Structures are given as structure tokens and as C-alpha cells.
Amino acid sequence: MFSTRKLGQVSLHPGIATALQHHFSRSLVSRSFITSPQCVKTILLTRQANQNRSVWGLIPASCKRLFSISSTYHYEVSVVPGESKVTDLKPDAQDIFRTAIRSVYPKSMIGNVLLYNAVTSTLKVQGKTYKLDRNVFVVGMGKAVAGMAGVVEDILGAHIVTGVISIPEGLQEQIQDENPCGFPLRNTTKIQIYEGSSRTEADEASYNAAKAIHNLVSKLTEKDLLIVLCSGGGSVLCPLPHSPITLDELRQVTRLLKQNGANVKEVNTVRKNIEVLKGGGLAMEAKPAKVVSLILSSFIGDPIDLIASGPTCPSQPAPHHCIEIMNRLGIMDQVPESVRKFLERETVILSQKQKILDSIQAKAELDATWADIQNIVVGNNSIACEAAATRASELGYLPLILTTKLVGEARNIGTLLAKLAKFIMMCYDRKTSMEPNMELTILEVELVAGGIRKEWINHICNSLDRAHNMNKDLCIICGGEIMVQVKGSGIGGKNMEAALAAAIHMKKLFRLEEMPVAETRMCFLCCDSDGLDGVTKMAGAIVDQDFLNKVEERGLEMGDYLENNDSFSLFSQVDNGQYLVKTNVTGTNIMDLVVMLVQKPQDRKYAWI
Numbered sequence: 212m213f214s215t216r217k218l219g220q221v222s223l224h225p226g227i228a229t230a231l232q233h234h235f236s237r238s239l240v241s242r243s244f245i246t247s248p249q250c251v252k253t254i255l256l257t258r259q260a261n262q263n264r265s266v267w268g269l270i271p272a273s274c275k276r277l278f279s280i281s282s283t284y285h286y287e288v289s290v291v292p293g294e295s296k297v298t299d300l301k302p303d304a305q306d307i308f309r310t311a312i313r314s315v316y317p318k319s320m321i322g323n324v325l326l327y328n329a330v331t332s333t334l335k336v337q338g339k340t341y342k343l344d345r346n347v348f349v350v351g352m353g354k355a356v357a358g359m360a361g362v363v364e365d366i367l368g369a370h371i372v373t374g375v376i377s378i379p380e381g382l383q384e385q386i387q388d389e390n391p392c393g394f395p396l397r398n399t400t401k402i403q404i405y406e407g408s409s410r411t412e413a414d415e416a417s418y419n420a421a422k423a424i425h426n427l428v429s430k431l432t433e434k435d436l437l438i439v440l441c442s443g444g445g446s447v448l449c450p451l452p453h454s455p456i457t458l459d460e461l462r463q464v465t466r467l468l469k470q471n472g473a474n475v476k477e478v479n480t481v482r483k484n485i486e487v488l489k490g491g492g493l494a495m496e497a498k499p500a501k502v503v504s505l506i507l508s509s510f511i512g513d514p515i516d517l518i519a520s521g522p523t524c525p526s527q528p529a530p531h532h533c534i535e536i537m538n539r540l541g542i543m544d545q546v547p548e549s550v551r552k553f554l555e556r557e558t559v560i561l562s563q564k565q566k567i568l569d570s571i572q573a574k575a576e577l578d579a580t581w582a583d584i585q586n587i588v589v590g591n592n593s594i595a596c597e598a599a600a601t602r603a604s605e606l607g608y609l610p611l612i613l614t615t616k617l618v619g620e621a622r623n624i625g626t627l628l629a630k631l632a633k634f635i636m637m638c639y640d641r642k643t644s645m646e647p648n649m650e651l652t653i654l655e656v657e658l659v660a661g662g663i664r665k666e667w668i669n670h671i672c673n674s675l676d677r678a679h680n681m682n683k684d685l686c687i688i689c690g691g692e693i694m695v696q697v698k699g700s701g702i703g704g705k706n707m708e709a710a711l712a713a714a715i716h717m718k719k720l721f722r723l724e725e726m727p728v729a730e731t732r733m734c735f736l737c738c739d740s741d742g743l744d745g746v747t748k749m750a751g752a753i754v755d756q757d758f759l760n761k762v763e764e765r766g767l768e769m770g771d772y773l774e775n776n777d778s779f780s781l782f783s784q785v786d787n788g789q790y791l792v793k794t795n796v797t798g799t800n801i802m803d804l805v806v807m808l809v810q811k812p813q814d815r816k817y818a819w820i
């Protein structure tokens with residue numbers, strides 16, 4: 212009977228098991244797997260007969276034909292570890308992610324846009340010049356605006372009269388705890404800070420912030436320059452419903468929309484139509500002041516009318532559209548009466564004004580109204596992905612930005628990218644074997660069905676060819692918005708959940724199905740750029756083949772944790788949480804990033820089959 216003797220993490224390679232099964236009786240050989248086949252130098256095969264053990268053979272791991280005998284003897288197979296060529300890919304993945312985040316730190320983003328000349332006291336912003344004379348006001352809302360305000364203060368501090376920013380609750384304390392340099396704003400700052408809840412719904416604190424912002428901007432004169440800072444989270448952090456809608460009614464309607472499946476675009480469309488400062492409202496309230504709005508995009512495609520619900524962005528009123536959304540979702544009868552009546556009244560007013568609004572003269576007036584308002588996207592996911600690609604190159608990888616528009620449920624994204632890793636590994640192997648491979652074809656069809664377009668697959672294959680020729684490993688980079696519809700009661704986040712789903716499929720694809728490609732190393736990192744994934748204080752998680760071993764060692768059932776949206780609990784139990792990625796609050800917010808490293812095979816792999 213063959214058995215495997217475990218030496219550390221090393222047990223019998225599936226290829227060896229296959230070979231043994233081929234030469235002896237299938238039932239005699241139990242299959243188990245080797246995690247790092249590069250570690251195997253020799254296979255020690257001993258024969259047991261009548262209790263007498265004798266070494267039957269010492270077989271190099273790369274030997275193709277193993278056995279030519281069949282026997283009634285009992286054999287024991289063990290592996291002798293050789294020198295490991297396996298590298299840990301995790302530090303590189305972390306390095307690439309952290310570099311990407313640094314590229315969208317407020318300092319570099321805003322420093323590139325606000326060009327201040329202290330000698331002439333002028334500020335140049337993308338072709339426009341503003342004369343500064345202690346006439347600068349600053350307002351902001353969102354998860355990243357504390358850092359952004361800090362940079363604006365550094366550049367224009369002498370001219371700032373006053374300001375108000377609305378940031379997430381606990382942020383000041385958290386930054387002070389975790390950043391030795393302290394909070395980004397000076398102790399003597401003229402910018403008032405409000406902290407409100409950003410994760411769920413608008414609260415009294417953010418309502419007060421919105422009122423303070425409204426109060427500030429509505430007093431501005433034509434000599435003033437208003438700098439507006441916007442980033443993701445700004446919608447919840449700056450709520451000011453049109454009268455007579457109350458804060459509570461605003462909360463009710465957004466809750467209803469979210470609970471009934473409205474997407475963020477639909478929720479923000481409603482916000483723009485029932486709130487004073489959204490949908491361009493802030494810029495209009497600030498008239499006649501000039502406005503420069505610096506926007507950090509946390510939306511795919513940078514739609515500036517949606518980020519923080521577009522406080523400085525021209526937006527066509529669309530109350531009828533809101534009614535259509537509510538009707539489609541079947542929630543109209545639950546929507547607070549004040550909101551319903553407001554939207555109905557606005558729809559009537561709009562239809563009465565429509566002819567005038569459509570006239571050429573009205574359009575010219577509208578253009579003139581917005582001429583003094585500059586909206587500038589200072590940072591986004593693409594910038595971070597580009598920086599990730601540059602760093603990956605520096606580290607010796609061949610980078611491939613697969614997409615900056617990744618959208619979907621965490622578990623689908625994790626599963627799809629694990630399949631993609633397997634596809635890449637199998638393609639690498641095709642470089643040494645040109646036999647038709649049905650499994651590869653099926654996998655390609657699955658990838659296309661999962662949303663990886665055929666052109667991308669071709670692009671991946673081309674990159675793979677290049678990686679193969681250049682003797683490099685591949686780094687796949689994706690940016691976008693990962694989502695989770697939480698149904699369980701666990702603790703986790705969208706990125707951790709994607710990493711967990713990837714791990715589950717890595718196990719399925721590379722182990723349970725006994726893929727010889729287990730020889731190829733990979734690692735998968737998925738993190739939220741703001742440093743706080745879901746309800747946790749971690750940015751996300753990273754998984755690789757070693758993670759699977761450690762989960763197995765602890766007897767954890769990954770599927771159960773996924774079902775209960777309990778990814779954080781699982782990751783914190785494995786290797787003391789070493790597979791969680793901690794960045795602390797990053798001070799930026801450009802959605803989610805995935806870095807997947809796939810190492811080329813160290814040796815020819817199908818030697819045993």
C-alpha cells in the first residue's frame with residue numbers, strides 16, 4: 212500500500228499519485244497533494260515485505276517514467292524536501308497596493324492642481340487664475356476631505372478666512388492615534404470640523420455640518436473664492452433636505468430605496484432632487500462667488516454629478532425620474548408624504564418651465580451661470596491602478612491592468628479571478644505542451660460568461676506570451692467597486708469577502724480537482740482604498756496557497772464563513788490575522804483594488820503525467 216509521509220507542509224504531489232495509480236492498482240494509492248512541488252528533490256520509495264524494509268528506489272522529482280513493475284509488495288512513498296525555490300508573493304502584492312494608495316494621497320493630487328504664486332498672490336487652476344486676498348473659503352464633505360483640506364490649508368493657509376468640513380465620525384481621533392504627524396489640519400486651523408456617521412445614514416451631526424456649510428456659502432460675495440472638497444461618503448455626510456422634508460424623512464426614503472434594491476446612482480439621483488446642496492445646489496447657493504471644486508472620485512467613470520451627489524456639478528432637475536424609480540421599486544406608498552408631494556410639485560413646475568428651459572437663450576444663460584465654477588477630478592481609481600502597474604514593473608512583474616471598472620458581488624469577483632488565475636496557469640503550461648486542452652476551453656467559456664470579455668482574454672494571453680518570453684511573472688490589477696448584499700450576521704467587508712471567495716475557489720480549482728498547476732504560485736489581494744473594509748478596521752485581505760494550508764490545519768470551513776458574511780472572523784483566526792491587510796485610515800478613497808500575482812512555473816510541470 213502506498214502512503215504519504217508528511218514532511219512539514221509537503222505531501223504527495225498529484226502528478227506522482229497519478230503516476231503511481233497508473234502503474235499500480237488505482238485503489239492502492241490514495242491521493243494527496245503537495246503544496247510546493249519545487250520543494251521536492253527526490254521521491255523515496257521503500258518496499259515492505261514480511262516486515263523487512265528495503266529502499267527500493269530513490270527517484271528524482273523530475274523523472275518522467277517512474278515504475279515499470281507491478282507487485283504484491285507494499286510500498287511506502289515519501290518525499291525528501293529539497294531546497295525551496297518558492298517565493299512568498301504576499302510582500303510584493305502589499306507593496307504594489309500600498310504604492311497605488313500613495314499615488315492618490317491628497318498631497319500629490321491637490322499639489323498638482325492648485326498652483327499658488329506667493330509673490331503675485333495668485334492661484335492658477337487648470338488655465339484659470341484667481342487673485343487671492345484673504346478671500347478663500349473652504350467647505351468639504353466625504354471620507355477623504357480631512358487630508359484634502361490639510362493640503363489646501365498648507366498651500367493657501369494665509370488666505371483662508373474660514374471653512375467647514377464634514378468627515379466620518381472618529382476620524383480625527385483615529386488619524387491622531389495612527390499617524391505620528393497628527394491630524395492633517397493645523398491646531399490653529401480656521402476650518403471647522405464636523406464628524407458624522409458616514410457608513411449608514413445621515414445623522415444629526417452631519418445635518419448640522421450641512422447647515423453650517425449652507426450658512427457659510429450663502430454669505431459669499433463675488434470677490435470670494437470657494438474651494439469645495441468632495442469625496443465618496445459626501446452624500447451621507449452633507450444632508451440638507453428641501454423644506455418641508457425633515458432629516459428623518461430623508462433617512463426614511465434613502466433607507467427604503469436601498470432596502471428595495473436601488474443602486475447608488477438611483478439613490479443619489481433622488482438625493483440630488485430632494486436636497487438643497489446636491490445636484491449643483493451648493494455651487495448655486497455660493498453665487499456670486501467663484502468656485503473651484505476638487506473631486507476625488509469613488510465612482511466608476513468619474514461621473515462628477517454623482518460623486519457626493521454632485522454638489523457643484525450642473526444637473527438637470529429630474530423629479531419625474533425619482534417618481535419613476537420609486538414606482539418601479541414599488542415603494543411609492545411607503546415614501547413619506549412630504550417627499551412624494553415635493554417631487555410631484557416639482558414635476559409640475561418643471562413641465563411648465565420645460566419650454567423655456569429648452570430655449571437657446573435659457574441654455575446660454577445656464578452656461579454663463581456655470582462659467583465661474585470649475586469642477587476638477589483630482590484623483591481616481593485609474594491613477595491608482597497605473598501607479599500599481601508601475602510599481603509591479605519595478606518589482607520585475609509584467610503588469611496588466613485588466614479593468615478599472617470592476618463591478619459586482621464580492622463572491623462572484625473572487626470566484627472569477629480565481630478561475631482567471633487557473634486559466635493563466637494552464638496557459639503557461641500550454642507553452643510547453645500544444646496538445647488540445649478541453650479544460651482550458653471550458654474555462655475560457657466560463658470566464659467569458661462571468662464577465663471577462665473575449666478581448667480581455669486575448670489581451671491576457673498576449674501578456675502571458677510576453678511574460679513567458681521575458682521570463683517574468685504576471686501581475687493582474689483591477690480597480691472598481693465591489694459589493695456585498697449582507698444577509699448573514701458575521702463581521703466582514705466587501706474586499707475580505709472577495710478574497711475569501713477567491714480562496715474557496717483556489718482550493719476547489721487547484722486542490723480538490725487535483726490540478727497539476729498547483730505547482731504555480733499565486734496570491735490574491737483585495738483591499739478598500741480608504742483603509743476600512745466594511746465594518747472592520749482592516750483594508751482587506753490577501754490569500755495564497757499557504758493560506759489554504761493554514762485554514763486546513765485549523766479545520767476551518769471557509770464556506771460557512773462566507774455564507775454568514777463572516778470573512779473578518781475567519782481571517783483573524785488564521786496565522787494571527789497575518790492575511791488581513793492593515794493600512795489604517797488612508798485619507799483617500801478611490802474604491803477597491805485587486806492585485807493578483809501569478810508566478811510562472813519554476814520547472815516543466817506535467818512531467819509525471
Ligand SMILES: Nc1ncnc2c1ncn2[C@@H]1O[C@H](COP(=O)(O)OP(=O)(O)O)[C@@H](O)[C@H]1O
Pocket residue numbers: 410694695696697700701702703704705708739741743744745746776777778
Ligand atoms: N459582514 C459583512 N461582510 C461583508 N460586507 C459587509 C459586511 N458588513 C457590511 N458590509 C458591506 O460593507 C459596505 C460598507 O463598507 P465600506 O467599506 O465602508 O464601503 P465603501 O468604502 O464603498 O463606502 C456595506 O455596503 C456592505 O455591503
Ligand SMILES: O=C(O)[C@H](O)COP(=O)(O)O
Pocket residue numbers: 442443444445446447475479509510517518519520800
Ligand atoms: O464611497 C462611498 O462611500 C460611496 O461610493 C458613496 O459615495 P457618495 O457619498 O459619493 O454617494
